[in-house]
Amino acid sequence: MAVKKVQISMSKFVKLSAICLVTLPLQLLSAPLSSSSINTSKTQISFTEFEEIAQAGDTNDYLRLVNTFSNYPLFPYAKANYLSATLDIDKKAVINEFINEFDGAPFIPSLKLKWVHYLANNNYRDAFFDVYQFGADRVLDCRYLDWRLELSSLEQLSDQIADVWVTNKSLPKECDGLFSAWYNSDLLKPEDALQRVKIAALSRNFKLAQYLKRYLPTDHQYLVDLWVKASKRPKTIYRDGFFPFHNKNELDILKVFSGKLAFANPEVFYQWWEGKKSIHSFEDKTKVYIDKKSAIALAVNKSPMALELLNALPSDVVDESVKQWKLARALATNNWQVVLDTLDSLPELYQVDPSVVFWRAKAELEVGDKDYAHRLLSELAERRDYYGFMAASSLDIKLNIRHEPITADLVMQAKIKSNDTFKRALALYHSNSLLQARKEWNYLVSKVSEEELLVASQMAAEHGWVDRPIFALSKVDYLNDVELRFPLAFNKIIQQQAKRTGLPASLIFAIIRRESSFIEDAFSSAGAAGLMQIKPATASLVARKRVSKHDLFEPETNLKYASSYLENLLDKTDQHLVLAAASYNAGYHRVKKWLPEEAVNADAWIESIPYKETRNYVKAVLAYKQVYQNLLQEESNLTADITTLQVKPEI
Known part of the structure; x- marks a missing residue:
């Protein structure tokens, strides 16, 4: 019987009779999926029903049926659900072994979070320390640090406490005692308080930002007002006296908003910034950072002075963005010698960039060495991308779209076919549980070699799963299997x-x-x-x-x-x-x-x-x-x- 594909929520992804049946032979995952069920002692039970039993924590029925379904590809999902529903300290070894065995698999995070909450709530400290990873949950982080204080000092834990404290949201009440002790020990650093003010203001949690003033020294508290005003309306920075320049931390505000102001109105920002530089002394790092933002914004806005300003930047701050806009503004001059001079000024790193090679060749064809230009274009034409195709077209030669399919021996194919993660991913894909299938695939990618990933990609495509090979081949830089990279699906x-x-x-x-x-x-x-x-x-x-x-x-x-x-x-x-x-x-x-x-x-x-x-x-x-x-x-x-x-x- 044909089964219609449907979209389902993550929590119900295995509840599909189209895939969740133990009668599906593992060696026939490529075959059409049946909705039949299997006979137990007195009734027919599908994997769907078994998964429901597992989720309900029905121990008697689960243990009665577990051997029947233990070889099914998606059995680990049912087991994770059962363990989540029946958490008990007596199962510590079983649960930890399962978590360790499948660490990184998509069904582990939910179980692990429930498990550590159970351990924390029941005061099983040693067991909690065995499995909890600091940073996974703010409430549990505080519990973790509270218990660690019995073995360490506040000073030793201060950096970790700060990591929990610096957030753009209000903190859970479970952390109150820990933070109170931390405050009273004068371990909260002004830079941590300012960092929290910054992220609160930028996320528009202005109430929290103002509340945090109390944790700053008196002569730093005005910085909160600056962050809040600038976050609400960046143009207020232009007002005379907005920056009193009493504290180097003001420069952080200036740097954060310089890009927004520059791109909002490049000419206005340029004039304002030039004025500030003429009356205030800025450290070179800050000055160059803002000069760069201003120059790029002017280039995007097609300003005639942009190329000169970009060329004036130190070579050590030239990045992809500066390279791009130097090229764009040079091309806008309609002067091929300017283009060559601009490309010559780029750091050595960018001399092999395909865009630089292509436009150098074009310029050389017009005003330079034509033989050199043809050599550059010939080499570039070997690439299978935009610039490679443009180079080939410039030379009027055949484009490089050679297809070289992945080759795999039967041993490697058998190895992938028997891989449990691969089987789970395929089962989920065939059920149309596409998001969960992709998560399983990503787990597979983290575990296999590049050669195995190529073979898995080829086999996935044979099942009609054409998107995974695109990403996989890109990841391992195998670009010659054109048919896998450019499928004719749909x-x-x-x-x-x-x-x-x-x-x-x-x-x-x-x-x-x-x-x-x-x-x-x-x-x-x-x-x-x-x-x-x-x-x-x-x-x-x-x-x-x-x-x-x-x-x-x-x-x-x-x-x-x-x-x-x-x-x-x-x-x-x-x-x-x-x-x-x-x-x-x-x-x-x-x-x-x-x-x-x-x-x-x-x-x-x-x-x-x-x-x-x-x-x-x-x-x-x-x-x-x-x-x-x-x-x-x-x-x-x-x-x-x-x-x-x-x-x-x-x-």
Whole structure:
């Protein structure tokens, strides 16, 4: 009987008759899953029912059935539930052995937390010390330190007490006695109190921040007001006399908010900061830190003086961000010699960066050594990424999309197939308990060798689990198995949507690959859901009806509305793939604000995109689309088109 896949809560993830049946032969995990059950002495019992017995702590029935189900892949989940439900000091050895055996597995944290709470609440100190890891729970941390005080002094434990105390929230009452003794011993350091003020203010817990004044020396208490005022409204920093510059800790406030102020209005911040530097003496480290923030903000804002300010920064503070904006502003000059000079000024570390190599080659082709440029592009063209494809297109040579599949012998395959963690991960995946399956997979990754992980990835893909290999191959830097890294999952639905909207199927695949890596229940902190990571509000506008997050976890629904939205963006941008991709990530109205004052080549414009996430996103989508064009045998050479495409001031 076919069983419909459903989304389930973590606490119920094993309660699915589709997977939770002891009749499933371990050697046939790849076979369709049956909903049949097994015969016990008088009745049929499924693993679902056994798991319920375990959760209820029904010792008689659990012990009667445990041998029947002990070889089932998900048995450890049932055992963890049973141990959680029947905690007893007499089971200390059994529980600790189980925790140690599966340390790191997804079903251990809940059991372990319940176990240490049980031990603490029942005053089993030695047993508690055996298993508790400091930092896991604030209440238990205080219990731990209270008991440690019987063996140590407050002074010896002061740093650990401070670790518990420094939080942006109010502390549990269970900690009152410990902290009272700590305060009375004058062991609370002003720097710890200021750190707590800082994180309280930044998290907008202003009441707590003001309360903490009492723990600061009198001449430090004004700093609380500065943190609170700046956190409420950063612009107040511009007011004359906001910083009296009585205490070096004021500089921490200045450094924290310098970035926000600089990016909010780069020109205003630059003028204010130059004025402050002219009348106050700042240590070099602080001055350079804020100079860097100001210069980058001006570069993002396309200020003519940004490149000069970036070039003035000491080489030891040049990082990825400084490198990027020096490159972007140099390209904006339309002067290839300036580009070469700017790239020459970068530290040696960045001379091998693919973006630096690519643009050096482009500049050398225009004003330098053409043979050297061709050598640089030839080497870069070996890469299977955006810059590698752009280099190959510049030379008009074949792109490097060679497929070299993972090879594994039968012994290694058998080893992975018999791995209990792998079996649990697959069982959970086949039950559509995808989040828990991914947790088991991550546990597997922490335990196996790189060679074993590659084979496990190949076997997971054979089961249709295509997202794990993408991450696994990236982790071990095995980039040659193109088919595992760029799966053709959901191909039928994608081809249908491509035909309906007129979008290239390769573009839909590329967006999915970048947005979710084919995780159909992916959900971002921004509220985007599903394969193409479209927000419910956006999908609802496209559908002209309410579309929920859970609706978007269905591949057909997600692809339908997200493809229509992408089609709309292409229409708005005059079929400009670069602008549409940027709009899909950052929003169409933002992209309109980023348009240049004069027409520029698309490859140079991409380097000037203000958001790092969107810059990388566009490059990835272009590269992924090129790969999928090859896999789907679409004819055009995308990166060759990009080298001649322009971005204009209006769309």
